[in-house]
Structures are given as C-alpha cells and as structure tokens.
Amino acid sequence: MSYKAFEKKDLGFTTRQLHAGYDPAEHNGSKAVPIYQTAAFELGDYERCLRLFRYEEEGDSYVRFSNPTNRVLDRRLTSLEGGSASITFASGMAAISGTFLNLCQAGDNIVSVRTLYGGSTELLQSVLKPYGIEARFIEDENDVESYRQYIDDHTKAIYIEALGNPGMNVLDVDAITELAHSYGIPVVIDNTFATPYLFRPFEHGVDIACYSATKYLSGHGTVIAGMVSEAGTFDWLGGRFPQFEAFYEEYKDLIDDKTLRTQMFTQRLRIVYLMQLGGHMSPQTAFYVLQGMETLSLRMERHVYNAQKLAEFLDQHPAVTEVRYPGLPDSPYYELGRKYFPKGPGAIISIRIRGGKEAALRVLENVEIFDYMTNVGDAKSLIVHPASSTHFGHTPEENAAAGVFEDTLRISVGIEDIDDLIADIGQALDRS
Numbered sequence: 001m002s003y004k005a006f007e008k009k010d011l012g013f014t015t016r017q018l019h020a021g022y023d024p025a026e027h028n029g030s031k032a033v034p035i036y037q038t039a040a041f042e043l044g045d046y047e048r049c050l051r052l053f054r055y056e057e058e059g060d061s062y063v064r065f066s067n068p069t070n071r072v073l074d075r076r077l078t079s080l081e082g083g084s085a086s087i088t089f090a091s092g093m094a095a096i097s098g099t100f101l102n103l104c105q106a107g108d109n110i111v112s113v114r115t116l117y118g119g120s121t122e123l124l125q126s127v128l129k130p131y132g133i134e135a136r137f138i139e140d141e142n143d144v145e146s147y148r149q150y151i152d153d154h155t156k157a158i159y160i161e162a163l164g165n166p167g168m169n170v171l172d173v174d175a176i177t178e179l180a181h182s183y184g185i186p187v188v189i190d191n192t193f194a195t196p197y198l199f200r201p202f203e204h205g206v207d208i209a210c211y212s213a214t215k216y217l218s219g220h221g222t223v224i225a226g227m228v229s230e231a232g233t234f235d236w237l238g239g240r241f242p243q244f245e246a247f248y249e250e251y252k253d254l255i256d257d258k259t260l261r262t263q264m265f266t267q268r269l270r271i272v273y274l275m276q277l278g279g280h281m282s283p284q285t286a287f288y289v290l291q292g293m294e295t296l297s298l299r300m301e302r303h304v305y306n307a308q309k310l311a312e313f314l315d316q317h318p319a320v321t322e323v324r325y326p327g328l329p330d331s332p333y334y335e336l337g338r339k340y341f342p343k344g345p346g347a348i349i350s351i352r353i354r355g356g357k358e359a360a361l362r363v364l365e366n367v368e369i370f371d372y373m374t375n376v377g378d379a380k381s382l383i384v385h386p387a388s389s390t391h392f393g394h395t396p397e398e399n400a401a402a403g404v405f406e407d408t409l410r411i412s413v414g415i416e417d418i419d420d421l422i423a424d425i426g427q428a429l430d431r432s
C-alpha cells in the first residue's frame with residue numbers, strides 16, 4: 001500500500017508527505033523508516049558488484065553516495081515536487097555548490113540576482129571565481145527582459161530564489177523560465193523559504209530546485225541538511241553542456257535511456273560529486289528530515305497564517321517604519337505573491353525599526369518568545385539583525401540592494417499561538 005503511494009500522483013500532498021517512497025515490506029515491516037547506520041553494504045556476488053558499480057542496478061555499496069534511508073527521502077521529495085529524481089546532501093550549501101559545479105566548467109557563467117541567501121552570494125562571487133566560474137548579478141531583477149544582456153554562449157543557468165532573502169521579494173518565475181528556455185538554459189531555484197507546499201517550481205517551468213532542508217523541510221531546527229530535486233524535462237543534450245554529453249556517452253549502455261535522460265542532473269550529481277567530493281547527508285539526518293516532512297503541510301499552513309497576522313500587526317505599529325511581506329496589499333510583490341503563492345507567501349518578514357540600529361538592537365534584547373538566531377524555518381519563532389550576521393561583511397550598497405539596512409530585523413515566524421507572538425513583539429517594540 002505505502003509504496004504504491006509513491007507512484008500515485010493523484011494522492012494529496014499531505015498523504016504523500018506521510019507515505020510516499022516507502023514500503024515497510026522491504027524493511028522488515030518497520031512502520032518508521034529505519035536508519036541504516038552503516039558505512040558500507042555487503043555486495044553479494046561478483047556479478048552484482050559489477051552491476052552496482054556500473055549503476056546498472058539500483059542498490060547500495062558505500063554510504064558516501066547512497067543509503068536506503070536517504071533513498072526514501074529522495075523519493076518522498078520527488079513525489080512532493082512532482083519531479084523525476086532528488087538527491088540528499090550534508091547541507092543546503094553542499095547541495096547548492098554541487099549544483100553549480102554540475103552546471104559549470106571554467107569559462108562558464110551563472111546569471112543571478114542580488115537578493116540571494118548570503119552564503120549563495122558569497123559562493124558565486126568569491127569562491128567559484130578563482131575556478132573560472134563567473135557570476136553575473138542582474139541590476140534590476142524585476143525587469144525580466146533585461147536578463148538578456150547578461151546571457152551569452154557560456155551561460156549555464158539562471159539562478160534565483162523563490163522568496164528573496166530577507167526582503168521576501170517575488171520574481172516573475174513564468175517569465176524567467178520562458179526567457180531562459182528560449183536560450184536553452186535551465187532555471188535553478190532555491191525553494192527553501194517556500195517549500196514544495198507553498199510554491200511549485202516545476203509547474204512554473206523551473207528545471208532544478210535546491211533546498212536547505214535545515215529549514216522548513218525538517219522544520220524543527222535539529223539538523224543541517226540539503227537536497228536537490230530535478231523536474232526531468234530539460235534537454236541536457238541540446239549542445240550547451242558538453243559535460244552532460246560525455247556523461248550520457250559513458251552511461252547510455254548501462255542506465256535505461258529514459259531514466260538517464262530524465263534524471264541526468266541528479267545521476268551526475270551522485271556519480272561525480274557525491275562520489276568524488278563527498279558531502280552526503282547522514283542517514284540519521286535523513287531520518288530527522290523524513291520525520292519533519294510528515295507534518296510539512298500542516299506546519300506551513302500555520303506558519304503562513306501566523307505570518308500574515310503578524311505582518312498586519314507590525315504594519316500598523318508606530319515603531320515600525322517598513323514591513324516587507326508579500327501578503328500585505330501595499331507590498332510591491334502582492335500580485336506576484338498571489339499568483340505564485342496561492343496558499344500564502346511564506347513566513348519570513350523583514351521590518352525596519354524607527355530609531356535606527358540602536359532601536360533595532362533593543363527589540364532583539366527585549367523579545368522573550370522570539371529567539372535571537374540566524375536560522376529560519378524552525379517551528380519556533382526566530383529574529384535576527386541581518387546586517388551584523390547573515391549579511392555581515394557585505395558592502396552597504398550590496399546590502400541595500402538585498403533590502404538589508406542597519407535598522408532591519410528579519411523574523412522567521414513560528415507556529416506558536418499568534419496572540420502570544422503579537423504580544424511579545426509588541427512589548428519589545430514598545431520599549432525600542
């Protein structure tokens with residue numbers, strides 16, 4: 001029954017988040033997904049060993065690149081995304097860096113926006129640069145036509161985020177994917193802030209979705225984890241990606257053609273990057289992510305409900321000069337938010353405090369329920385001063401472009417009782 005749930009795409013999201021990708025009959029009837037705490041697996045016989053190492057047979061040999069616990073998680077996310085395959089990494093940054101390396105070789109470039117997660121901006125503009133991979137940051141990300149001037153024959157992806165950090169800006173994803181595909185370029189999205197429950201990347205033409213599963217997917221602030229999911233519809237053999245053509249040549253006689261073509265991105269991530277660079281999620285962590293994902297839709301509903309109420313409260317509070325949340329009608333992203341996030345535009349809010357940095361720091365000192373932390377996507381509410389933490393070390397111009405000022409606070413709204421959250425932030429603002 002349960003395994004069938006993986007294949008049945010007509011089952012609801014909440015049913016699939018509990019059952020998809022797992023058959024207890026394959027695991028001694030265990031109803032919870034077992035944690036395979038082992039470094040390696042018995043290979044059986046010589047012929048099977050060869051089949052495994054040629055990737056002809058799905059199975060496990062060494063846990064640097066696969067494990068049955070992680071495979072359930074791969075399948076579960078694939079089912080929730082409506083894609084073709086997924087793969088687990090030790091962190092969101094491992095997932096994102098693996099993705100960039102899979103896309104680019106020296107001389108290539110990635111076209112991206114200024115409103116990315118700080119670590120991703122840093123990776124693109126500082127870490128990859130000496131390896132010959134260039135990041136081209138778009139001046140005005142809302143002007144999709146202007147993206148054309150950044151694209152050339154060596155552009156290997158347009159990289160965006162579902163909800164910008166921390167300004168919660170919403171991009172016109174349909175227009176971006178249409179433009180990218182007209183050049184034969186894939187679109188990669190970091191869907192961490194939205195999750196597949198609030199935003200459906202592949203239904204809007206996105207080709208690859210990356211996640212920090214540290215956040216809402218696991219949902220309780222207990223693990224560092226990352227994932228990549230692929231839609232399965234992009235043609236990697238269209239001429240722009242010699243590395244995928246070489247990969248196809250190498251595996252076309254071993255892996256079934258449809259599987260190889262539709263799972264090309266994740267297969268290569270596993271066979272080249274997990275295999276050679278490492279960075280796989282541990283099976284313990286996969287278990288925690290699976291456990292968290294069982295309640296994903298329920299948590300997200302409560303997260304967005306609370307975020308909307310809190311944003312409305314903050315919007316009328318005299319100590320707050322600006323609230324950035326796409327669910328507010330005066331947000332410049334309200335219409336796009338309604339189009340792309342019909343269930344609610346996430347649960348991160350950024351605010352600016354009257355009285356500048358000192359006043360903002362007093363809010364941090366005086367909150368009691370909100371915890372002062374750089375994390376987001378925990379069931380518990382969190383608050384942070386981005387300029388001195390997540391966006392520390394960037395120039396004021398770079399930060400302004402991302403919506404980060406000295407008086408900005410970013411709130412990750414948890415699932416507590418909304419009256420308590422409003423009372424807590426209210427008293428801290430009153431004392432700012």
Ligand SMILES: *Cc1c(COP(=O)(O)O)cnc(C)c1O
Nearest residue numbers: 091092093117190192212214225
């Ligand atoms: C946290 C985060 C990351 C990095 O993920 P880690 O799991 O911390 O490595 C990437 N993108 C976004 C949007 C994030 O919030």
